[in-house]
Amino acid sequence: MKDDMILLHEIERYLEGEMSEAERIAFDELRRTNPIIDQQVAEHQLLLQQLEQFGNRKNLQAKMDAIHNNLDIPQLRNQAQAENQLAKRLTIRRRTITNLAAAACIALVTSLSTIAVMQHEAKKKSTAQYEDVRRVLNNIQRSQNVLINDFNNKRRAPANPGTYGGTGFAVSGNGYIVTNCHVVAGADSVYVLNNKGEAYKAVSVFEDISSDLAILKIADSSFKGQPLPYSLKSQNLKLGEEVFTLGFPRDEVVYGKGYISAKTGFNGDTTAYQVSIPVNPGNSGAPLLDSKGEVVGIVTGKQTTSDGIAFAVKSAHLKHLLDEMPKDKQVRKDLSHKNHLEGLNRVDQIKKLEEFVYMIKVYN
Amino acid sequence: MKQHQDITKDRELLLGLAKGEDKSLEIIYSENFPVVLRMILQHNGSEDDAKDIFQEAIIILYEKVQNDDFSLSSRLKTFLYSVCRHLWLKKAQRNYNMYSLSQDLEEIIPATEEVEAHQAKDQEFRIMESALQNMGQPCQTILEDYYLHKKSMQEIAEKFGYTNAENAKNQKYKCLMRLKKLFFDKYKTL
Numbered sequence: 001m002k003d004d005m006i007l008l009h010e011i012e013r014y015l016e017g018e019m020s021e022a023e024r025i026a027f028d029e030l031r032r033t034n035p036i037i038d039q040q041v042a043e044h045q046l047l048l049q050q051l052e053q054f055g056n057r058k059n060l061q062a063k064m065d066a067i068h069n070n071l072d073i074p075q076l077r078n079q080a081q082a083e084n085q086l087a088k089r090l091t092i093r094r095r096t097i098t099n100l101a102a103a104a105c106i107a108l109v110t111s112l113s114t115i116a117v118m119q120h121e122a123k124k125k126s127t128a129q130y131e132d133v134r135r136v137l138n139n140i141q142r143s144q145n146v147l148i149n150d151f152n153n154k155r156r157a158p159a160n161p162g163t164y165g166g167t168g169f170a171v172s173g174n175g176y177i178v179t180n181c182h183v184v185a186g187a188d189s190v191y192v193l194n195n196k197g198e199a200y201k202a203v204s205v206f207e208d209i210s211s212d213l214a215i216l217k218i219a220d221s222s223f224k225g226q227p228l229p230y231s232l233k234s235q236n237l238k239l240g241e242e243v244f245t246l247g248f249p250r251d252e253v254v255y256g257k258g259y260i261s262a263k264t265g266f267n268g269d270t271t272a273y274q275v276s277i278p279v280n281p282g283n284s285g286a287p288l289l290d291s292k293g294e295v296v297g298i299v300t301g302k303q304t305t306s307d308g309i310a311f312a313v314k315s316a317h318l319k320h321l322l323d324e325m326p327k328d329k330q331v332r333k334d335l336s337h338k339n340h341l342e343g344l345n346r347v348d349q350i351k352k353l354e355e356f357v358y359m360i361k362v363y364n
Numbered sequence: 365m366k367q368h369q370d371i372t373k374d375r376e377l378l379l380g381l382a383k384g385e386d387k388s389l390e391i392i393y394s395e396n397f398p399v400v401l402r403m404i405l406q407h408n409g410s411e412d413d414a415k416d417i418f419q420e421a422i423i424i425l426y427e428k429v430q431n432d433d434f435s436l437s438s439r440l441k442t443f444l445y446s447v448c449r450h451l452w453l454k455k456a457q458r459n460y461n462m463y464s465l466s467q468d469l470e471e472i473i474p475a476t477e478e479v480e481a482h483q484a485k486d487q488e489f490r491i492m493e494s495a496l497q498n499m500g501q502p503c504q505t506i507l508e509d510y511y512l513h514k515k516s517m518q519e520i521a522e523k524f525g526y527t528n529a530e531n532a533k534n535q536k537y538k539c540l541m542r543l544k545k546l547f548f549d550k551y552k553t554l
Contacts, residue, residue, distance in 0.1 A: 005537045047544055048511065053485075054492040055512035060426055063386060064419050067393045077411060080402035087406075 007037070011044050130266050130311075131304045132182045134166045134284045164362040167247040167286035168192060168216060169295075171232075171322065173225040175200075175218035178318060179285030179360050180300050181207050184214050192218060192358040195253055202360075206325050211271055211313050212300050213321060216360075229340040229352045230287075232315050233294040237273065239263060245277060245299055246350065247286030248359040255350060256283075258310075265311040266303065272313050273297055279310040285360060288312045293341025293349045374440035382429040393422065396441055400448045407452060417455070421447040424482045450479050488551070495546040503539035510536055 013019050014027050031038040166183030170176065177192060184190055190202045200223050206215040237243070237260050244257045258277025265272025275288065279302045288297035297312035341349045380388025397418055404414040421444050496504050502524055509515045509523070521532035 004541060005534065008537050008540060009533075043544065043548060047540075047547060050488060050492050050547065051507070051511050051543075054489060054496075055508070057423060057426075057489055058512070060389075060423065061419065063389055064393060064422060067390050068397075068415060068419075071394060071397065073411060076398050076401055077405070080398065080405050083402055084406045 007040065008044070011041050014041070015045060015048070130301055132180070132284060132301050134164050134180070134183045134281060164364075165248065165282050166284040166360040166362070167282065167299075168358045168360045169246075169285075169287040170228060170356040170358070171215070171318070173227045175223050175225055176205075177202065177216045177218065177358055177360075178298060179214055179216060180298070181209050181212045181214045182300075183284050183360055184216065184362055186364050187362045188364045190216060190363075191361045192216065193361065194358055195354045199361075206321075208321055211317055211321070213298065213313060213318060215322075215325065226355075228356060230289065230293050230295055230356075231339040232319050233290065233296045234316050234319055236263065236314065236316065237290060237296050242291050243275060243277065243288050243296060244291075244346070245279075245283070245286045245288050246353060246357045247279075247283035247299065248357075249280035249282035251359070253354060253357060253359075254280075254283075258308075261309070265313075266301070269311075271317040272300070272311050275299070275310045275312050276308050277310050278308065283310075287353075287357065289341075289349075289353070292339060293344065293353070294339050371439060377440065378425075378429050381426060389422075392425075392440065392444075393418075396444045399441065399445060403445070403448065404452060407456070409452065413452070413455070417448050417451045418444075420451055420482075424478055427482060427485055428478065447478055454479070491547060491550045495543055495550070498546055499539065499542055503535075503542060506532070506536050507539050507543060 010027065014024065019027060031041060164183060164187075166179055168177040168179035168183075171178045184204050184207070187204070190204065191199050192202045193199045200218045200220040202216040202218050204214050205217045208214070239260055239262070241260050242257070243260060244255065246253055246255055248254070256278045258275055260273050261276040262274035264270050265274055273288075273296075275297070277288075277299075279299060283299050284301070286299045287295050288299055290296050294315075295318075296315050298315075298318060299310055299312045301311050303309040303311075341352060344352070377388045377392055381392060397414075400418045400421070401411065401414040404417060405411075409417075424447055425444065496507070499507075506520055506524065509520050510517070515523075517529040517532050517536070520536070521527075521529045524532065524535075526532040526535065
């Protein structure tokens with residue numbers, strides 16, 4: 001115990017440099033030869049160092065406490081809390097605004113799209129049931145040869161098969177033809193083809209969109225008129241009366257037979273009949289005739305929702321239309337003369353009729 | 365430019381802190397404490413928490429400026445703030461049931477190195493503190509007076525009523541031996 005204290009005293013003197021030169025050399029020698037003493041010195045050094053650090057830190061802490069006590073803590077706290085609350089409120093407000101904006105956008109998009117869908121549906125409902133029966137002529141292909149041949153034979157229509165096709169029939173001996181307005185709508189040029197394969201250029205002279213009728217006039221000088229074998233019936237037909245039609249749903253004239261199934265047309269249109277007759281694209285503008293061979297209507301379209309229901313504008317309306325046409329374009333009143341088809345059988349009727357039914361080709 | 369000036373000012377403050385100038389410490393303390401207080405309050409801490417955390421951060425800073433190779437790479441404010449955030453995050457994790465951790469505190473804060481280096485030193489400090497406290501009076505006071513407050517043996521002898529400085533010195537050595545034992549018992553198990 002006593003020895004330890006003396007040793008400690010010596011170590012302290014050694015570390016603090018209080019030893020004389022001779023003593024220090026002796027002590028160094030002692031450290032070198034005695035590892036226990038060397039370790040004691042190192043430990044003592046470490047202890048003092050730790051003690052000093054401890055003291056420094058204590059000192060620092062005391063100073064800081066003093067500074068801290070000088071600060072106006074309640075005031076700082078209030079300030080901090082106020083700032084925090086402000087920041088919080090801003091965050092909440094920003095979040096609310098973002099959410100509201102998102103909700104509003106969704107609501108807007110939803111309602112707009114609902115309206116759009118509803119309107120589209122409503123529109124589709126009525127148009128979907130009615131279909132024009134003009135023919136889209138994209139299935140006919142012609143070779144280059146035909147195009148060259150075309151120059152030599154002016155009687156034929158241009159090689160281009162045309163974009164749309166329909167049917168028309170003569171309403172006068174001098175080249176007036178009636179067809180559907182939708183057949184010639186937007187046309188650059190119109191050609192009519194008869195059953196002999198002769199083509200004539202035609203121009204639309206009158207169009208009545210409401211009843212979907214158009215009057216064409218053959219503009220070719222080579223056309224020779226001939227008297228019509230049929231007449232236009234001005235009285236309405238009765239329900240169930242038998243009718244037939246000739247049209248061009250394909251490049252060949254096609255005969256169809258049916259009966260009047262209602263006295264009004266699509267959506268209760270009183271200027272038209274509902275006809276139960278096979279109708280295909282290309283039949284637009286085809287004449288509807290009764291068993292005596294009198295023209296009673298013009299086929300315009302069909303109902304898509306059920307098969308075999310077609311619509312035809314009444315001949316009385318056509319007559320009315322012809323009367324209303326401007327004087328300079330006046331159609332000769334050929335249609336009021338006597339009907340030559342009465343009493344003939346159907347085959348002979350068709351034979352005579354064929355010449356006056358034209359295929360309409362439209363280029364645009 | 366402004367930031368550059370700020371860093372220059374911060375360097376001066378740190379130099380003062382390293383030399384133990386009270387004025388520098390006071391400026392650093394009073395300028396940065398409000399920000400830390402606000403941050404701790406925001407994350408469910410109390411004023412006392414803020415004080416503890418902030419003082420610990422200053423101690424870390426103090427230990428760092430004692431090393432000659434320390435240079436400040438960011439602004440002093442940023443350094444203290446991120447160290448405090450880190451310390452508070454650690455504390456909140458320790459008392460996980462006590463505080464609910466807010467999301468934005470959990471982000472990675474680049475102060476891990478500083479805090480971990482500090483922790484070893486902190487442990488040494490605790491050992492020394494408990495060793496001194498366990499020694500009892502008057503040993504603790506004699507050692508503190510001699511080694512920390514740099515009082516002479518004569519003064520100590522008078523204060524504690526020893527007949528002469530030599531007696532006081534012997535008493536001091538006895539105390540030092542006890543402290544040594546208490547300190548190294550724990551220090552070696554570290």
